[in-house]
Amino acid sequence: MKNTVIKQSISIVVLILSILVLSCKKDFLEILPESTVTVDYLFKTDKDYTDAMLGAYRVLHDVYDDFWEFGDLRGDDCIQSALRQTDRVRVDQFIVDVNDALTRNFWEDNYRAITQVNLILFKLEEADQAIITNKELYIGEAKFIRALSYFNLVRVFGDVPMITAPITSEEALVTPREDTDRIYDDIIIPDLLEAEAKLPEIHSGENMGRATKGAAKSLLGKVYLTVHDFVNAEAKLLEVTSMGYALLDNFENLFNFDNEHHSEYIFDIEYIDGDIGLGSSFTRDFIGEFQDFGAVFRDKLMELYNIQGRESGGAGTPSLDFIDLFEPNDLRQYRTATTGIFDINGVWVEIPVGSQVKAICQKYCDAVVTDCRTNWRIIRYADVLLMLAEAMNENATNQGEINEALNYLNQVRTRAGLAGYSDLTQAEARDKILMERRLELYLEGHRWFDLVRTGNAMNFCEPFGMQPYMTVFPVPQSQIEVINDPTIFPQNQGY
């Protein structure tokens, strides 16, 4: 009797055992992350492509957060006041290090954007238009972002690897730097032409902020200008003038951040406030240094813009020489570069003598100091007008054509409350256009590229330490080291 009980219990135990063993095994070790998803499961619906595209736009935040360091700080008008930010001091003083984070991040971030759109384009090749109904739009948008990223890369680094499809790390290790010319010819220009064709004239409503036909044309104009193809530049930029864009009546209205998608807006990197990680750091960077200013000026400044929080950056400081370039009565000067402010009562308050920061730019000043809603403008219509003037002037063969070019320049000057130009020589016009760009577009990421593009960098920047090879930045040392093959991946000359 007792034996039977034992035997039974053994059988039961064995049974339970085997059930558990067997039932557990299947798929027990295959756990997929439920709160995220792997890439393999995506790119099935039209919405997936939109989501992926937004990822690419989001990378542009990283690309453009410090873009002013290339576009402005490297140039002649902007100085780094806060010396503790040594990386920025090095950019300012032409002593950048091959290991600096600025260039490393810029390289990585642009290629992250490129990777994302390459993936989108790769997936789109197989995509059925019936399901992915906005296929053409996505192609246009992806190519716009790819062209923009490559344009950034070649202007900053010169020759860079040309990647147009997803690649493995093994492939990446043997991919050489490609000639800048070829990148313009094979990617940037064709991509923009295709983007121009496929992007809509305007994104309205909920899509406001995405790339448009106008953005593609304007950028293409800038690209042509950069490669000195003035004929195509003029043609392309002229097309933009008939798309309904217009200068705002008042320069100051550009800095009403309640409405940044106005008639002068062409393409921005979008930021919003609210502490959800989608704000810009520009106000904080550019507002000057509160501790440095002393209580009186600081409090007036904070009161003026209703600034909360008291951290500030001391960057983007206009040089006093730059302020002197403004003609008297230039309506842009106070906003662009000033040694004091009119407080809330309209009383002039000077930045105290002895402050490290001698002047500030108020183009990004807004109510919150961190995480701001101030967009980064990539192209606005004033830029297009000035580029058009430049292209026409370069193409001009007679005074009439120069004057026609000057008309576009004068639109910008008139808004600034200044008298127009006429009857300048081509060379004079060239200088005036460059000067106008300098005054109009300070701290919007243009000056350094304008100097390089027009061959003027050494003329203006040699006093600050520039040497002839410094028209490009060093390629990040991290990339040199990981590829470790100077025959395909050399450092830029001089660095």
Add this chain to the structure above:
Amino acid sequence: MKKNLNQGVQSYPCLKKLIMELRIVFLLILAGVSNVFATPTYSQSARISLDMENKSLEKVMDEIEDKSEFYFLFNQRQIDIERTVSVDVENTLIDGILSQLFDGTGVNYFILDRQILLTTDPLESLVEFTNEKENPQQITVTGTITDASTGEPMPGVNVLVKGTATGALTDANGKYTLPVSDPQNAVLVFSFIGYGTTEIPVAGQTVINASLKATVTGLDEVVVIGYGTAKRADLTGSVGSVNTDVLQEVKVTNVEQALMGQIAGVQVRPNDGTPGQAAQIVIRGVGSISAGSDPLYVVDGFPVEDLQGLNPTDIENIDILKDASATAIYGSRGSNGVVIITTKRGIVGNAQIHLDISSGLQKVAQLPHYMNAEEQAIYAYWSAYFRNIDDGNDVSGPPNEWAFKCPQIVLDILDGKPGTPDTDWFDEVMQVAPITRYNLSVSGGTDNIKYAISGEYLDQEGIIINSSFQRYTIQTNIDGQLTKKLSVKLSLNPSYIIDIGPDPSGTGYGTTILGNAASINPYVPVYNEDGSYFNIEGLPEVGNFPNPVALANEQIDEIKRLAIRGNIMAEYAIFDELKLSVMAGIDANSRNRIYFVPLIEALQRSTASGSASNNMGRNWITEYTLNYNKSIGEHQITGLLGYTVQANESLSTSMQSNAYPNNLVPYLSAVSGVINDGSSSISEWSLISYLGRINYVYKSRYYLTASLRTDGSSRFGAENKYGWFPSAALAWRVSEENFLRDVNFLETLKLRASFGITGNNNIGNYEHLATINNITYPLANQPIGGFLPQRLSNPNLTWETQKSINLGFDLSIFTGRLSLVVDYFNSKNEDLLLDVNIPSITGFSSTIQNIGKVQNTGLEFLVNTVNIQSKFNWTTDFNISFYRNEVLKLGPKGDPIISSRHITMIGEPIGVFYGLTYDGIFETQEEFEEGPIYNPGARNRTRLGDAKFVDYSGPDGVPDNVINSYDRVIIGSPYPDFYYGMTNRFSYQNFTLSVALQGVYGNSIGSLARTVGLRSEFRVNQLALANNFWISEEEPGDGNTPRPNDEPTGGIREWSTRHLEDGSYLRINNISLSYQLPNSISQKLSINSLRVYIIANNPFIFTDTEGFNPDVNRSGDSLYPGEDNNNYPLAKSLSLGFNIGF
């Protein structure tokens, strides 16, 4: 009955006395001719008849004893009792019979009354022997022997008069009675297997009680080895143990602290003094670069995530598996070592009820020294002065009119103006904090049901104001023998924890309590005159720091954690030799955190903000094991087969808002649904394992252990789902061999050797998959969702592998007075997960691959000695460990990993400090002109009076007299040359004292606190060690401190040896003094036992370190070891308590 003097404990007690009484007689013998003498008593009257032919002497002596009242005393070595004799006498006096038996044999005989002493000794020695004692007297000593840890009486204890054969065993009640002949000088020796031998001088006492302590290194001690137990004597691997006595002595608040300094090869670092915070444990060095170095914790057979809900008082013992032969049974989780914790279980007997209450005060153990207001003012003055000088400004005028002004308050302080503040910010944010523990336990049982139940309440305030920790735990262990063959064990451990206070650690400008307390100049007050917090913002003399007192008092950071860990195990004896066990367990916990920062001006936030987060974890296990145990002759075999499945799930939800309308309600209910950010996620892993182990012992001398485990894990990539982890070990108890039998002083000598392969599977749950990150981008001023890839997939991703060899020996000599355990190990950790840099044109800068290799070698010594064994007892446990860590392989090209202040490179330990070498200052113009110069030509270039660094190299690989990144070298190691621990225990009667210490030697600390405290910024409080600075060639200061300069030059803020400190220290971890009330008194009080104790934790530290605590480690990241970031300081504490048993 014959008495053999050399045999047995019950030898004849009166012998000495008899001999002594014969002193005069022996003197006569010396003078006389006869070798026979007897007093005229019984021997002169008693007559015996014998007729024995060819009988053994023994038989004859038996016959004499039978027929008379005589009995014999002799030494068997001297008297040949087998000798054949013949006797035929009738009514003869004993003297006559003895002369017939012994004349001519060389045996002398002495008769006194009824005793007959036989000896071959010369008469002279007998005389000397009898002369030894001047005042012979005999008393009877009685007493009770108890177990020191339980207070229970111990039957069967051996009690012996030292140096004699006189002895007795204790009875069932632990009582003994023993005659002692020389009560003034005699010493009683108490011994019992598995317990330390105790000696107590009699000193005339008639009652001697003793309590015996189980020995830590006792060979019969049972060690838990993972899926089973073994006697320490039978171990083949390297296992360190800490038992309940030690836990009781140190009275720590969490388990990890109990291990501090106790076990060779186990470095326990209390790097964070937050109440309730676990100390960091590293077993045999850091073997992983990115997958962590935390050991696996197993509580009552259940591998768990942490030990948070465990009350140290409930622990019976902690065994730490160190070598691969021990850890390989835990497979892919074994390579960082395994900490096995066994909780107390009931034992048969009446209910034992213990109430233990202790209460104490804690205070910060060590403080860094910062400048006071006057010192800081002097520093600030010169700091402004040199900034102006560097800018070419005129400094001839009044300092408050310099281009860069010297703040007015600095000048006021320098002028000695009364009423200027001198705030000690550390003092303001710290307090003397009480700690109280209550513990009630009940245990007991019958043969069928045994129970051990305990409840604890711990209430600890932190030494940072407004921080505290409360813990409620219950541990219920029930063992039932259901039938003869079936038994069940239940362990259940619910716990509830309340953890209050924000993390104070940090350095520099920020929002941390200690970071700010260290950095704020003493010139400002804590409060305004109206009692509100002073806002330290926008002042020319002090940086913008949120007021740390407000941070501590006004921020709400409350974590509440409810956890239940429980498992049940059924064991069924299929045969006597074969047992089947089934175990199932669950560890579930829920953690809720409320965080709120109110809108207070002094906190310098623009909004009140807060968050609520919730985590829920569930970890379940099932385990089936078959144990086989069989002895055949001199062969003994034990075997284990097992199958186990474990799965873990972790859910988290969080929400935050900055839309609080006011400071009244810290919960999100106040924000009317305006949530800024929120997330919820789930993370899971699963593990299926098969395991087996076999032990074979031959003649109790030769040992062989082999084990094998295979783990399949959800964490591994598709190509590497299962891993195999074998091990083998050999041991040889040399001391059991015949050729060592006669070496009297040698008790045990065992040689051990093992090899095994283990793994580390802490590689993240989904790292092998190409997952995405969800992101948003604003369109039309609204955040719109999208995604970005998170990483590239890696189907080959797998565990990190450790191959480890261990060689060691255990030695015990002089009856256990000295024991020594020595181990050498060499572990190679391969397939280490590393972020391998890849070209960023892939869209990623790195991928995780199994590529690195690190080696740890080490030597460990454990020495236990019994120094004094008498009425006063003194024992010492000492351990010391030396180890070396070396990186053998890194990414595909072997490039070093430079992690800001650290470098990890082949041939060096992981994460050694990397930076410039500080070389004093440029004291004179001549020195300055020689260089080298930092950043020549720039605003921040080196000037006279600035720091000098060593110029090692330049862009061309040769020194270029310029200080830049090429001059960075390895400047120090965060790893000590050796670390050690020592515990001394003293006992005298009912008092016991133990002193435990630990220390490390030879490591460097990377002080992030110094990067701020020596940053030469006048708005930030500087360390006092910069007080004696350079002012001019004529006033060079201490010759090592650069000039103060608010806009620093000369690279003074570059990471250098100036930021390193010598991390060597010696800390008295614990001093514990206790007094056990004598049983006689406690019985009168109607209690079983009463012990009172006083405990000092961390009372003293000897170190040159400037920070709060030399045991620093800012993050768990192996690439950033040994960084001091002003972590929550360690407290020293003094507690009083009592333990009462009913």
